[in-house]
Amino acid sequence: MSVDTRNEAFLHEYCVENAETTDFPGNYADFDDSWDLQSFKENVEENAIEFDMIGISPAIANAFRRILLAEVPTMAIEKVFIYNNTSILQDDFLAHRLGLIPINVDPRYFEYRQEGDEEGTPQDTIVFELKLKCTKNPNPEPDACTPESLYNNRNIYSKHLKWVPIGNQEEIFQGKPIKPVDDDILIAKLSPGQELDLKLHCVKGVGRDHIKFSPVATAFYRLLPKIQLLRTFENDEAEKLKKCFTKGVIKCENVDGKKIAKVVNPRKDTCGRNVFRHPEFKDSVKLSVVKDHFIFSIESTGALSPQTLFLEAVEIFAGKCRHFLGELEEINKDAK
């Protein structure tokens, strides 16, 4: 039984071979196939998706990418009111760091803040508080020597941001209190006696103004690679060819005691083009990318799921189209 049979069924002329599921625990020697929720969760990236977009112009695909980066709004810390900051970090520096913390809240519940408004309303502002003082741990462990164990509140993490609901926010976000996406973003390190007393205002904004409002860590696409072997590659040559590509792209199969190279997963290729390093391979491999097959990746910062982000982007795109059509119509009307 080759490893292929674990998760592949083979379509022959008259039958489907290996159609039944076989990857039960213990069935394959080198695989631990026992199902585990934890590991399943780990394998599924919560904040990232990859999907294919096929048959559209790069301009459209690019438009989605651009909108995701710059125009889908999120909430981010914009105003920092510093009542006290005796830490080593400068006020402006601290404010900049705080601004970059992604906040786990659906921006669609909020409106943009009016220009000139300093106070903010429950409809457009989320308020956080960060009020901590580092003190000496009165009874540390006898063998404690790290600053973390000797002092209280040595490290200030994003989890220390305390949400202060204003207006009816408590009701709206009942059961799902607003907090930063990640708890373990280090904001500052304090020494005993230093303290922070800050009030933070989050507002809605878009990535075009400042990257902290961008809902994605990155959004990008690549074109589907295609690899054609123009001759057969055997034994050592096959191994050498395999090394020219990203792992998993080329496989050396045993055919009649010879190793023969075969393209198994061109999608995995990162376009390293290392075949050109070897003059003997230069003309026997044809590399290409499919121009209208986009492998689109969205890595969300966590405020919204990547799926919703894409839908949001589509919505914004549609809005832009509608606006444009409207304008065209205006022009037509004027022309008539």
Next chain:
Amino acid sequence: MEKVNEIKEKWKLLPAFLQSRGLVKQHLDSFNHFIECEIKNIVKANEEIRCEADPNWYLKYIDINVGKPEIEEGFNVTRATTPHECRLRDVTYCAPITVDIEHKRGNDRVIKTGLVIGRMPIMLRSHNCVLHNKTFAQLIRLKECPHDPGGYFVVNGSEKVILIHEQLSRNRILIEEGPVCQVTSTTAERKSRTNLMINKKKQIMMKHNSFSDDGIPIFVVFKAMGFESDSEIVELICGTLCETDEIDPNLLIPSIEACHRAEVWTNEQALRFMASKLKAKNSAPGNKPFFQEQRRKSSDEIVRELLSTTIVAHVPVVAFNFRQKTIYLAQMVKRLILAISNPDYIDDRDYYGNKRLELAGSLIGLLFEDLLKRFNSELRLIADKNIPKIKAAQFDITKHMRQDLITNGLINAIATGNWTLKRFKMERIGVSQVLSRLSYISALGMMTRINSQFEKTRKTSGPRSLQCSQWGLVCPCDTPEGESCGLIKNLALMTHITTDVNQDLIIRVCLNLGGVQDINLCESGAKINRNYLVYVNGLIIGITFDPVKLVTALRKIRRGGFISEFVSVSVNRLHKSVYIATDGGRLCRPYIIINPDGQPRITSKHIEALNRGLICFEDFIRKGLIEYLDVNEASDSHIAIKEEVINPGITTHLEIEPFTLLGVCAGIIPFPHNNQSPRNTYQCAMGKQAMGTIGLNQRERIDTLLYLLAYPQRPVVKTKTIELIHFDEMPAGQNAIVAVMSYSGFDIEDASIMNKASIDRGYGRCFVYRNQKCVLRRYPTLGGASDRIMGPLVQSEPPHLPIAKHAALDIDGIAAPGERIQNRQVLVNKQTPVSSTAMETTPLPGKAPSYSVNYKDVPITYKGIEETTVEKVMITSNSEESFLIKLLLRQMRRPEVGDKFSSRHGQKGVIGLIVPQEDFPFNNVGICPDMIMNPHGFPSRMTVGKLKELVAGKSAIIKGTLHDGTAFGGTTIDEITEIMCENGYNYHGKEMMTSGITGEPLTGYIFFGPIYYQKLKHMVLDKVHGRSRGPRAVLTRQPTEGRARDGGLRLGEMERDCLIGHGVSMLLLERLMLSSDAFNVEVCTGCGFLGYQKWCSYCESSRSLASVQVPYAYKLLIQELQAMCIQTKLKLTSL
């Protein structure tokens, strides 16, 4: 032949070397040597003061010591201090100089100890400094950066470095082009220069300042020294009377003739002849005592005195026994005539073996001796004046010892850098400089700087060009461009500068060793010239029959540690001499010793022991495995760069690591051996402007200007030097992901395109700190009134908020920390007392007049376009006991178009455009570059090191490590390509990228990866300037000049020429007059003079006045000419 195994990890010796030595050991050693030895010698040389008034009275110094640094708080109260306190409080980090004296008080001999005669500024980290031998944690507690090298002084709060000065070696025979034989002698008492030259008649003449300019025939000099026989002299010079291969005595015939023609045959005749050539001296007031003495002597005696003390002064003459000096002079003549036929004998002035470096210790030593002499003469004057007076109390000299003469002399010299020594007619400026704290590298670079005495304006290339003898000692890259190119240099990483070692011991060793015959016992010139001469510090001490044996023996003694490791012994076969040098200021450097069988004395075992901390670098020297070679000895050795090239039996030494030939600044560059040479030089200059971290105590400092990077990173491609100097702990730059491609056209001429998202995320973000000082003085003339600080003025309306100008002020009238300050807002609301009037016109006798004092606002305001924030306020007192308030102001700046960045390869450029991330190209894994650099930067600059840095950096981040780019080594391209191929990246480092604008793939593959970029201190915000209207100068009413005064933009003469060329006269008129200083002046058409208010004071009428518009400067000119009685008439005609 047995193959020599490579010593693995040989470079580990370096950290050991630097750990035991530090980067500025040369400064510290020199200063320590001064404090511990030299100062005592100086005092010993000037130990006694006697006066004319009382022959029995005397003062004698027994001992001198320099204590620990302390600060004077009020009257006679002192307290130990730290360097950081001195920096903050603008005081001097200095320690008391105490002497033990013995003097006469009345008829008693009194001994007094611990008398303070002055204060000595203390070099940081020297033995007397509180930072000496402190651990990392202790240094932090003292608020000092543990990586700070020390070696500088804190004078009035500012850090001053005494630069290393390069000089020609003293007391050595030097043959110059001509040929001219020059000897510059220096002893503790005097400096003199003696020249021997050949005139047109082929006669050898001696020239000296004391004698007339045409010189004295050399045979006359010999005869004046007591050698009357010509044949004896010739033998002394040539060794024989007949011609040999080496030397032709016939060359001396014109000189002998010259002597005979002058009718000099005997000693007396010679002295008389020389006396007739004496220069008439104009008696300078300072030298009076000397001349009074001289007048009493006959001129023959003067000549004899001169011959023994001033001519070739460093050769000692005891009781007018000139033999040693004659031998020395004969050797000078010999070298001179040898140089006539053989140009090999002409010495190279630029050769580093002929150079000595002068350091802080010797410079302060000179200054201190001068001050002590003045101090002593002042004491003598006081004694002369006071002893004859009859007073109730006995005369006690200790009451008259003022501290401030020595203290102020030292402090002023270091603070201003002006070294003025009347004794040696020395007048040098710029000896000390403010330590540049722009970045850690700039501070380190300054500590290793060598200043040359050579004039900057001269165009000659000799002293500026790279000398082959500076290999390994002076960095070949690090020199500024422009006028001081090649004159200011930097020490290499392992260079050490020697301090004086007592030569008496060495001389004794030489003479006792056998093989060396004392020069005083050499009976004939023939014998002297047949054998090798042994010189110790330029003094002939003897002759030797077997120089090789002598040198080997001396080296063995040195390796055994019986004499100092810094004694250099070398054979010069050309000069037929053995040179032994023990003097200070020689450049030297450690090498691994190789046994005659070709095996290095260091084996892997030693390195292992070193790794385990069982031995340290000193042990290597103590065990004779490593030794220091100075330039002369290195020229006499065979040094292998690598183990492979060792030639058994011939090779004597092995290089520790070749990359140490570079200095600190050049050591930062990755793969410098791949770069075009000037690029490394440019980087050396730019690394000093890069902002980053200046020290671990940077936030404790209040400097006039401080640039810090918000998120400094250590480079992905590091070098060994970076680790050695801890640059990775105090970096100055960030690893930017760079795409080498063209974009938008805003990237021409080295401009680069910056990603807005990267800037938003903190790339290139920096802090600019400035300080504001405010001193509150007391004015004794105003009845002791002093400056005061008032609280903020408040508005009259109910909430009573402070007025806008005082918005940032706290209750105490000083801006509060954390406040944001706008342009022209007040930082300190200071008031100063003004001309007060005495209350009573005639104060009562015995009572001080009371004053009513009026105060005037003199607020300290902030001036700057961009707002700033108060970070810290410090209130303290300075040395004058007045209040000192220092405010630390901070600005955070994000990069903007026009800010200057540079990589580590001399490739500087400004930001040409900031582009949002969505417009940026991205690669297959979604990475957008931080910066786009135009590929045109590469072909003409040939910075291959930068290309290598990119691929090495890329492979490092793919693998998750740091890669090494040390000079002559580092990660190989094979390793790099292997890593990239394994991970699916192109082995060239070029990637397929997609345009962010069109969404289509880019046609070209893009060279893409991380490069360490430095943000340089030149920022647009500090330079933007333009004005439409603004201030004018009072005198001319023309716009002011310069950005600081909000000046106008000058339309210079070339621009003016251009307008003239175009014939646009009205534009010219508008630019030069109307927009500048147009002025309506009234001119009397009758007399042509200027009138005023419709009145001509010359015609005494108001009849014929016309108004004319002229530049105010013209009106001024007319009036100034009038003041000089030159009349200027304006004749007006109507158009």
